[in-house]
Amino acid sequence: MSVRHNPFSAARFAPGALPWLGAAGELDALADAAFQRGARHQILGPHGSGKSTLLAHLARVARRRGLEGRVVRGGRAEAGAVLRSLRADVVLLDEGEALGVGLRPFLALAAFAGTPLIVSVHRDVGLPTLLRCEASLDVAASIVTRLLGQAPDAGIVAARLDRHRGNLREVLFDFYDDVERAARMHRPG
């Protein structure tokens, strides 16, 4: 038997689904720096460290400021959509490395167009770093608490964060499995 609603379903923590847990005013300060005409920045961090989440929140800040912030995914958007994104007020390119050899020309085009660009990458691509993302234990425990509705054992969160090398997405999927396992164990009969 499975649970009807697993609080750790991917949709519950998809980019933008949870509030930004950084310091007060952090998002606006980042947006102030990144939304300048001609500015190009990278967000650095490993898988599951919050890069896409930050991009989603910056897109929301852009909307709040009356700007069109276009999020494009390097691995999924077709080439035309990536190029057309440069017409927006702000371009937020997720999974920058997934553009492969197209990344460098795209960065050059963005510079030529003057469109503010923020790109999330795992490795330094030579742009000024807007933020280095890292899933801390505090943030991980806070998100698990929010999804679970109660505080988890901090030791379990720490061990999982360590095992998955800071990939918070994988940590949350471990909790997903816990919920499903618990439901199977409590199956009537």
Add this chain to the structure above:
Amino acid sequence: MQVQLERGQLRPGEVVRGRVQLDAEGARTELSVLWETQGKGTTDLGVIHHRELGTGEHPFEVALPRLPLTYVGTLIKVRWLVRLRRIATIGDDQVVDAEFEVAW
């Protein structure tokens, strides 16, 4: 902002009926009837009905397709929902879901 469903269990192809109550003036509000997947993978979504609503009480009825059926599995779940979304000009949209089951 409320959604009331006439019935919570329907068969494929039946009509989902209900009533929506909107009390906030001026806010743009959307009514959708949709299915969505939940699980460890990327969420998939199918919107079978969508319209904007003004303030007040609105009855609705929407014919359901024959698929997908509600499904509750370990790796994936399929949920049917009537969703009200109040579009926020500042901050997050407000969302109210009323779930129903589609099964034989």
